Amino acid sequence: MTGGPIALRVNGVERRASDVPASERLLDTLRWRFDLKGTKEGCRTGGCGACTVLVDGESTLSCLTLTHEVDGRAVATIEAGGESPTMERVRAAFVAEGALQCGYCTPGFVVALTGLLEERGRAASRDEMLEALAGNLCRCTGYAAIGRAVERLRAEAP
Amino acid sequence: MVEFDLVAPRSADEAFAALRAAAPDGAAVLAGGTDLLPDVDEGRQRPRVVVSLRHLPWRTLDWAGPSLTIGSTLPLRALEQDPDLVRRFPGLAEAIRDVGSVALRHRATLGGNVVRAAPTSDLVPVLLALDAEVEIVGPRGTRRLPVDRFVRASRRVDLGPEELVRAVWFPEARPSAYRWQRVRPANDISQVAVAAACSPADRRWRIAVGGVAPRPVRIPSAAEALGAGAPTAAAVARAARAAADAVAFPTDRRASADYRRHLVATLVERVVDAVVRAEGFPR
Incomplete structure (x- = not known):
């Protein structure tokens, strides 16, 4: 097949597209078909984490994911908002600690950490949280404040 | 964007047929895609058809x-x-x-x-x-x-x-360990890496080294130097030297051959120490 229809549940909403090329990446589907520009393109080779989204709750590099490969599945992006209380909690911690500078990498960090917290719940240790972020690059090198956001999330673990 | 067709067979037989239809060089197999897709994007591989394994019951x-x-x-x-x-x-x-x-x-x-x-x-x-x-x-x-x-x-x-x-x-669960040297711990490629395991069945060691061209290799001389079960400090030192001598290390943009030779000896010592302390190590 050279292309075809896909259906995704994106941030709780059914989204469809009729003629998605076989080689299209989830990153491009989200940004250009569904106008969800919060997910960023960085390196496009899986090395920076800027494009991280959740697929069925698991952090996933959307630049390395063919849209057709995740047809029918649930995708969460930084725009999930109130659909994801965990993401709201992570976002609030980043805001409280000023854990961003230019902001380009921030959606990837927030989504990756959300995925880990949803996967591990209260059991998530500080090391696991930092490991979950180890694939995300911040070119402003604002890692210290991101580390503080992790500490804050640990301290307020529900 | 590099274009290709995508098929997702429902059985192994369907997958073989899809690969045959795209033969000889037109097909690429997609599992996770994390290595294939960058290669496709950068033109190192130009498949006409990508055969996805996502429907095959092999997640076991x-x-x-x-x-x-x-x-x-x-x-x-x-x-x-x-x-x-x-x-x-x-x-x-x-x-x-x-x-x-x-x-x-x-x-x-x-x-x-x-x-x-x-x-x-x-x-x-x-x-x-x-x-x-x-x-x-x-x-x-x-x-x-x-x-x-x-x-x-x-x-x-x-x-x-x-x-x-x-x-x-x-074949068997083995006390084993893996140690490496990199510029960055995550999302980076090892300059040198060493894996070691000791079989509880025969108490013999296996040592393998990565970060060497053209592929990771076993180092039987290092494994033999360790003897059976827990090695003496002298045996570990001999194994470390054997590993450094056994491999023709490459020089590339990640590290020089000399640096790799230096690293591998240290990594052999660390990896052996970790295996000896692993659960079930044969004393």
Whole structure:
């Protein structure tokens, strides 16, 4: 097949597209078909984490994911908002600690950490949280404040 | 964007047919895609058809006595989170956690890593130390091959155009460990890596080194220098020297041959120490 229809549940909403090329990446589907520009393109080779989204709750590099490969599945992006209380909690911690500078990498960090917290719940240790972020690059090198956001999330673990 | 067709067969037979239809060089196999898709984007590989394994029932983890069979399309993240695997195959679990990032490992697979056979693979050295074998299926049946013979060279494996790796088989749980040197701990490629395992059955060691061209290799002389079971400090030093002498280390943009030779001796000492302290080490 050279292309075809896909259906995704994106941030709780059914989204469809009729003629998605076989080689299209989830990153491009989200940004250009569904106008969800919060997910960023960085390196496009899986090395920076800027494009991280959740697929069925698991952090996933959307630049390395063919849209057709995740047809029918649930995708969460930084725009999930109130659909994801965990993401709201992570976002609030980043805001409280000023854990961003230019902001380009921030959606990837927030989504990756959300995925880990949803996967591990209260059991998530500080090391696991930092490991979950180890694939995300911040070119402003604002890692210290991101580390503080992790500490804050640990301290307020529900 | 580089265009290609995508097929997602529902059975192994359908997959063989899809590979045959795209023969000889027109097809690429997609498991997690984390290695294939960058290659396609950068023009290193130009498949006409990509055959996705996502519908094949190969996301399995099967224990049988001391042995373990890992389905080729099970994501690495599921492996590193399996408590039995972490306890009984500690070196494999360590090596898996050293691949890319958590998000990458949610898609990357053991089968993909071994079939893609990157010379810098973090998993092939530990597969060599664990005497792992690949289970290959094709239109003419099933065959099995030790990883040491399956991986021929950089990016080259003994796999026919219509064959697929269904699983990786490990003969026995072994105290094992994996140590490396890199510029950056995550999402980076090892300059040198060393895997070691000691068999509880025969108490013999296996040592393998990665970060060497054109593929990770076993170092039998280092394994022999360690003797059986717990080695003396002198034996460890001999093994470290043997590993440094046995390999023709490359010089490339990641490290010089001299630096790699220096590193490998240190890493052999560290990895052996970790294996001796692992659960179930044969005294």
